[in-house]
Amino acid sequence: MAAGPDALEAVRVHALGKQGSVTALLKSLGKMTPDERQVQGPRIHGLREAVNAAIGARKEKLEAALLADKLASETLDMTLPVDMPAAGTVHPVSQVMDELAEIFADLGFAVATGPEIEDDWHNFTALNIPDTHPARAMHDTFYFPAKESGEQKMLLRTHTSPVQIRTMMQSEPPIRIIAPGRTYRSDSDATHTPMFHQVEGLVIDKGITLGHLKWTLETFLKAFFERDDVVLRLRPSYFPFTEPSAEVDVGFSVEKGKRVIGGSQGWMEVLGSGMVHPKVIAACGLDPDEWQGFAFGCGIDRLAMLKYGMDDLRAFFDGDLRWLRHYGFSA
């Protein structure tokens, strides 16, 4: 009996192949007399059928045995722990952007966007920062090489404030938007990266006052830091596109040797703000006697650091998953 598929194939060739013994018998039929053939024909054909059937039966048995062997040797243990594929995590900046959008949506603010490659007019001129203004020097701007003389200078936006301009030019007041996104300045140390994130806020309506600004910021910061004891301090400041302008500090306390937001043991600057300058409103084609508003701009990375207790801004953009997991962000 053939022990395996190869041996069985040898048997088949030996009997039924071109030179096979059964084939030879079939060929011999041609040389027989009709009488002989009548006797031998059915016998030889019968023999061929029988050999064929036997080989088929053996083949089935061998295959069944092979399968049984496989099933016995290749067992699957369904209880073994599974190797999980590496899962991504939500970046703290994305997390904070989502939180901001949610908080401001509750206050009736829509989310607006603008290009990161901006022109000089939207980033500076329309914001009441003319060519010669010293504020331009403070922005450490990344400019693109000029293409042709007379063409607008293009740059990487240094703040999200140009979205104020784009929004006022595209939509009718009343306006209530926030504009989160990437911003760029040529600056790098533990608290500055050349690319960072800001969120802009803009409200344009009738009869808007500094009181609306303060209430909005207070409501936002309480919701963001999830504490009712958040205290704000508005310090007079200067931005060309707001008048009056205020820098906003948030009070912190020291708990177990760590700074936490809430109370007023010390102050940390979190954002710049003010009443939108009439010149800016006019530059966007609106009548400043009819429309007033407030604006604010806030570093998102800084907000994330304060809320989640991170100390080096550069780690935000290293792409090290261990750092993300350490701070407990998960998909």
Ligand code: PHE
């Ligand atoms: N654009 C300012 C900055 O980047 C922040 C700001 C926005 C101030 C809106 C006032 C109003 O520093």
